[in-house]
Amino acid sequence: MSVIPSRRTVLRGAAAAAAVPLAGAISSGSAFAAPAPSSGSAASAPAGQNAAGLGPNVLVFDPSMGDAAIQAQVDAVFAIQESNQFGSERYALAFMPGTYTVDINVGFYTHVLGLGDSPDDVVINGHVTVDAQWFDGNGTQNFWRAAENLTIVPPDGLNRWAVAQAGPMRRVHVKGNMTLWPSPPGNRWSSGGFLVDSVVDGYVESGSQQQWISRNDTFGSWTGSNWNMVFVGTQGAPAQSFPTPPFTTVDRTPVVREKPFLTVDKHGAYQVFVPALRRNSTGTTWAGGRAAGHSIALSHFYLARPGDSAAAINRALATGRHLLFTPGVYELSAPIRVTRPGTVVLGLGYTTLRSTHGNTLIDVADVDGVTVAGVLVEAASAHTPVLLKVGDGRGRRRHDNDPTVLFDVFARIGGAIAGGAGVSVQIDSNDVICDHLWLWRADHGLDGTVGWSVNPADTGIVVNGDHVTTYGLFVEHYQKYEVLWNGEHGRTYFFQNENPYDVPTQSAWVHGSTNGYASYKVADDVRDHLAWGLGSYCFFNLDADIYTDRTYEVPDTPGVVFTDLMTVCLNGAGGGGMLHCINGSGDPVQNGFAVYNMKRYSNGVATV
Numbered sequence: 084m085s086v087i088p089s090r091r092t093v094l095r096g097a098a099a100a101a102a103v104p105l106a107g108a109i110s111s112g113s114a115f116a117a118p119a120p121s122s123g124s125a126a127s128a129p130a131g132q133n134a135a136g137l138g139p140n141v142l143v144f145d146p147s148m149g150d151a152a153i154q155a156q157v158d159a160v161f162a163i164q165e166s167n168q169f170g171s172e173r174y175a176l177a178f179m180p181g182t183y184t185v186d187i188n189v190g191f192y193t194h195v196l197g198l199g200d201s202p203d204d205v206v207i208n209g210h211v212t213v214d215a216q217w218f219d220g221n222g223t224q225n226f227w228r229a230a231e232n233l234t235i236v237p238p239d240g241l242n243r244w245a246v247a248q249a250g251p252m253r254r255v256h257v258k259g260n261m262t263l264w265p266s267p268p269g270n271r272w273s274s275g276g277f278l279v280d281s282v283v284d285g286y287v288e289s290g291s292q293q294q295w296i297s298r299n300d301t302f303g304s305w306t307g308s309n310w311n312m313v314f315v316g317t318q319g320a321p322a323q324s325f326p327t328p329p330f331t332t333v334d335r336t337p338v339v340r341e342k343p344f345l346t347v348d349k350h351g352a353y354q355v356f357v358p359a360l361r362r363n364s365t366g367t368t369w370a371g372g373r374a375a376g377h378s379i380a381l382s383h384f385y386l387a388r389p390g391d392s393a394a395a396i397n398r399a400l401a402t403g404r405h406l407l408f409t410p411g412v413y414e415l416s417a418p419i420r421v422t423r424p425g426t427v428v429l430g431l432g433y434t435t436l437r438s439t440h441g442n443t444l445i446d447v448a449d450v451d452g453v454t455v456a457g458v459l460v461e462a463a464s465a466h467t468p469v470l471l472k473v474g475d476g477r478g479r480r481r482h483d484n485d486p487t488v489l490f491d492v493f494a495r496i497g498g499a500i501a502g503g504a505g506v507s508v509q510i511d512s513n514d515v516i517c518d519h520l521w522l523w524r525a526d527h528g529l530d531g532t533v534g535w536s537v538n539p540a541d542t543g544i545v546v547n548g549d550h551v552t553t554y555g556l557f558v559e560h561y562q563k564y565e566v567l568w569n570g571e572h573g574r575t576y577f578f579q580n581e582n583p584y585d586v587p588t589q590s591a592w593v594h595g596s597t598n599g600y601a602s603y604k605v606a607d608d609v610r611d612h613l614a615w616g617l618g619s620y621c622f623f624n625l626d627a628d629i630y631t632d633r634t635y636e637v638p639d640t641p642g643v644v645f646t647d648l649m650t651v652c653l654n655g656a657g658g659g660g661m662l663h664c665i666n667g668s669g670d671p672v673q674n675g676f677a678v679y680n681m682k683r684y685s686n687g688v689a690t691v
Contacts, residue, residue, distance in 0.1 A: 136386050138409035140174050140432055143198075146181035154185045164190030166217040168224060169499040169529050173410035175432035178233060179347060180204040187211045189228045192433040194410070194457070197233035198347040200356070201369055202256045202282075205233040211255075213246050220269015222291075223247050226521075227433050227459065229491065230255060232344050240285070246275045248521040248557050248579075249459075249493045253342055254369065257283040260303075264290030277519045277555045280341050280367045294618055296555045296577040298518075299336055301366050310678065311649060313577040313616035315554060316365045325647040326680035331616035333576060335363045338483075338552060339516060342456050342490040343427055346378070353381035355405070355427060357454065360485070379405060379427065393417040393442075400426065408434035408458065415439065418446040421453055424485070430457035437463035437500070438470060449474040449512045451482050456490035462502030462540070470494055470504055474511030474548060482514040483550065489517045497538025498525030508544045510551050510570075517553040520544065524560040526584045535562075535585050546570050553578075560584065562592070564604040568612060575614040578603060582621040582661075586629045598662070599631025611642040620651040621661055621672070629659035630673070633666055639687040648684065652677045665689070 137143070142160070144153045160174050165188070173192045180199040186209040189195055197205030211230050215222035222245040231253040235242050240259040243266060244252055261283050264273040273291045279298045289295055289307035297305075302319035308328035314320035316336030323332040341358040348354070358368055359375040368374035385399035389411030396419050400406060403423060410432025416439050421428060428445065436444045436458055444460045447453050453473075460470040471494070473487055494507035507522045522543035525533050532538060543558035545567045552574040558565045559581045566578070580602040586592045592599050602619040605612050623629040634650050637643050645665060652660040652672035660673025664681050668689040672679050683690040 215265035222273040260285035311618035452485040498528030601636035
């Protein structure tokens, strides 16, 4: 999230756009919205489009519908979602294999996906665009939207994807160039972002993007930088050069598998494809041919709909079903319990799960190979101790050959609804991979949802398991340690953070004799931890002269190494700042715009 003050503007009209009914905007029958099975039932094997059971907010397009009709449906969804930052509407726009001449503007809670085996099976002769004219050219609030598994052929050669946090692009082929910042007019600020398993034939231009991570991509070239640009396993990435320019380049991705995705075969049968685990990889899974992995028929999934209870979902999981959430907001008073190895939990259209009774929302057992993907977990009660949990913390065993993976998992405390949480994500199992998390204590939102005591939240993520790896860890505005890492052999590739904006007084933000809390804390007894490409920013907006003594806090031991880390202050004079970058090392950034960069820190030695 941007550290620019105007980003915190409360959007009192955000819910108003949601009042436009979709039924009034989209004529019946012009796009396929598959009829859903009754609540509590599992989907039968689909026999063509009309048996998918994906619910009314999944619009499935086929080339036979005609480009003009499809364009009308896409535009109608965007008219609802363009500025609908805290509304309850959720949509997935799914394209059957084929070629389409349409322009797709992607608004809030909109998930654009191709249904082919390869991105090249769905071709959009047009643009798939995220821009920011709804917010006067400021892209720093372009959250919660996604595109995956398709090819974009922009007729003018340039596709614009000006996202902020929680705006992933996965498994996409851009036959042209791509820019990552908004179009004029306006300030054109942007604060993303996550691009993975994708090919851009031409250049990628980062423009005003404050930070960005690209993993397992292939580019013609990359141009632009701001504060923290990270490339992992990416072909065509710029050479390592932090801090001038601030490029952190890791040649190979040590271990990952890609997010599962929905496909349709030539008979109209739906499956979910689960890519295989890869080690020491570069580039995409698909550019050289069909990706390795396996398919699961949609008939083996429970298709959840808003209104389903946790009890009903858990009964289905207990029978061996996987779980697919159709788009919507789910009010849950008890945890969804995932106990079977290899279970896939997949959300479409920015599925949002709300904890209404202080309950954990998803509780994953200490088993092999679970997937949790495409969900937003949200506090909707005064205090939820843990929103999402992996493992039980008892007698943990290794899962290195079949790890559990979290993909595009987002947390929100405040903004849309008042609530509080202790920990947003807790990892107790070993070998878990986190592939794109944005954990957000809201700094802006609807009236009555944001304030130091209105949306309290202690910590974004607590890692107790060993051998846990994160790619793209975004954690913002929590009131204590934002990341607390207790496990051994942790690895982080890219970290983005903002301190809480709304600290009312220094005395409200201390522990012991220490001012503030570190944004990223590695426990004192940890002996092995590596992190690359870390950025933390402060903007204390109450003119209360607030300081944090250190931004990163780690044990001084040879096996703990931080590479390419930085701090940024955006306060005005007298606003406060960060006094040290890591432990007692690094110059302060305070009382006005300031940036500090450090190339490496380990065992008490800083290299600048």
